[in-house]
Amino acid sequence: MLTFPSASIKAFHKGIYYPRAPEALLDILQDMDNPFSPTRKNIEEGSKVYFGKGLCVKCHGVNGKGLEVSGHPPRNFTDPKWQDVRTDGEMMWVLKNGSPGTSMPIRVGRGISEEEAWKVILFIRTFAGI
Numbered sequence: 001m002l003t004f005p006s007a008s009i010k011a012f013h014k015g016i017y018y019p020r021a022p023e024a025l026l027d028i029l030q031d032m033d034n035p036f037s038p039t040r041k042n043i044e045e046g047s048k049v050y051f052g053k054g055l056c057v058k059c060h061g062v063n064g065k066g067l068e069v070s071g072h073p074p075r076n077f078t079d080p081k082w083q084d085v086r087t088d089g090e091m092m093w094v095l096k097n098g099s100p101g102t103s104m105p106i107r108v109g110r111g112i113s114e115e116e117a118w119k120v121i122l123f124i125r126t127f128a129g130i
């Protein structure tokens with residue numbers, strides 16, 4: 001077969017609440033605290049990364065709801081249930097590894113630093129409940 005059917009790509013993950021990081025790492029990632037606290041300054045720095053060099057806005061949109069891209073849809077950051085089930089450590093794993101089987105790219109080390117990634121996660125939290 002020449003092309004990988006997109007239905008299978010979508011089926012790769014059971015649903016948006018299902019963890020993206022490998023199961024073997026989940027305990028560690030879920031225990032991991034964001035080393036930066038959600039101060040106004042840190043959130044503002046995170047927002048600059050989101051709208052700027054992180055390129056996040058190109059897929060996740062100005063309001064965090066996600067734009068239409070081909071294949072697997074970007075996460076809707078305003079979904080309170082998703083915000084609740086996903087930890088900062090798990091998001092960091094995705095920013096370092098991408099989300100395999102989707103267009104979510106590796107970001108840490110490809111334009112943004114680990115510190116900037118932690119701060120962009122603080123910014124993503126501000127979309128909760130919008």
Ligand code: HEC
Nearest residue numbers: 020054055056059072073074075091094099102103104107
């Ligand atoms: C080329 C498009 C694209 C760009 C650029 C992009 N994302 Fe994503 N992102 C996606 C897609 C598609 C998903 C859904 C992946 C999935 O369901 O596993 C996603 C999912 C996520 C998730 C949720 C993962 C989870 O565990 O549920 C986070 C967090 C995230 N992106 C953060 C970011 C940040 C921060 C940036 C910028 C530094 C960024 N993304 C840039 C497309 C993109």
